[in-house]
Amino acid sequence: MDYRVFFAAPLAALVMSVSATESILPAPWTAMRAGIPASSGPVDWAKGPPPAYDIGVDPAAEEQGQRSLSIKSLVKLDPGYANFAVAQQSAQGYAGKRLRFSAQVRSEGVSTWAGLFMDDGPKGGALNVVAAGLEGGEHTLPPSGAAAQAPNGTWQDVSVVVQVPATVNSVTLGLALVGEGKVWARKLHFEVVGPEVPLTDTRMLGFDWAKARDERVRNEKMMSLMRPSPLTNSSLD
């Protein structure tokens, strides 16, 4: 995983924590989640907010040795935020190529959007820029995406096709869930295709850049006015 995929943009408000999830996400897949629970009691900030999504390989969904990747929202989420989670990784060296990422997907109870995505933006920054309300987000398209639209629980063949610009070295691809719900993907496949294969003209939906920007600016202002927070666990216990 190339961390610059995450850090190419000046991520304005990112707090990282390392915590175990219920499911195991095998390497080199990487989980990224941004979920704000709808209501919260007192929070032990050293532990961070409660997990909003479970991301990984779902053992319960294994059928005849066929594993599936899954993303599930765990709690009711605050609709005021662009809640989303992805399981993703990158591919390199495909500048100028047309790529297809395909899988069988199924979903349940998706509030906003779920499906496969592939981002040919430089260094894969589009998802961060748009979802975090970073400057320039109004000019940034979300990643190309193919939604899981079949009725609840039905496996469906889905593919997303992008044309990688000649100057772009790295693309990011994976499974995404925007908002609440559950989504699974299996039989994942990645290939270079010919120019006759139509490009995906749909996007990963559900992000309101202007709203995200306003939230970011407001919250940065609020945080700048807060009382100093001491170092957490400076004794390294």
Place this chain on the structure above:
Amino acid sequence: MDFRALLAAPLAALVMTSSAAELRMPQGWTAALDPSGNAYQAGVDPGMDEPGRHSLLIQSVGSRSVLDIGAVMQMVFGYAGKRVRLSAQVKAAGADTWAGLVLSDKMAFLNQFSASDADTLAHVFGVAAGADWKTVSVVVDVPSDGWMITTGLALVGNGKVWARDLKLDIVGTDMPLTTSHMGVDVPRALAQLHEQEAAQAAHEKPPQNLELR
């Protein structure tokens, strides 16, 4: 406290999985290791433990580029307009590039990306560790609209670095500011980054483990 006050944007609860789990990472601290996750190990060093006193360790694994960075970070808020001092006892062994205590007046990720980004690096102040335990301090002014600062321990290149007795406090304007930075040769780091990108671009590397094993 309503934690949403801390979560300034939707990405706030982003979680990255760290692979290097051989050392215990103390709660509240985050490892920002190299892209592979294998070039550094970080956590509490059991070999340095004393009763009631732990030491944070970052060590390189194998032979690393002198431009790679391994760090342990903690971001804290609420210091807008203040002069802030991070102090700790630090010590290094076999550090071939730079190792020491760092403090940034903004949110900064102490990873390889910052090595190639002069703008980011200009905000990462640091004091290098020596061969023996010594108390060092990094002092910075946080801008009046600064909503987050970054504290940490960093190792650039190969070697080991330890920190203990970490302390963060607000100091008066009579306290001299730190002018030294985390020791990264930005032009060289940038050149290496471009070399790496060119090498990557020349070889197709498809996504791995689509079988989810």
